[in-house]
Amino acid sequence: MIYSAVTDPVGAGLIRSTASGEKNVTGISDMTPVKAQIELLNLSV
Structure with missing residues (x-):
């Protein structure tokens, strides 16, 4: 299976x-x- 950009x-x-790879993905x-x-933004202020 190939998927493009997926948020979740x-x-x-x-x-x-x-955490770990799966076969064929x-x-x-x-x-x-x-x-x-x-x-990080709060630290810079």
Whole structure:
């Protein structure tokens, strides 16, 4: 299975976990780590 940019491949049911690979599946996630970005922004102010 090949998928294009999917925000949440686990939530979409394409894979079980992002922690380990699965057979015959490839693609990318475009999920943005919003919490980490806000924390970094708060540190810079």
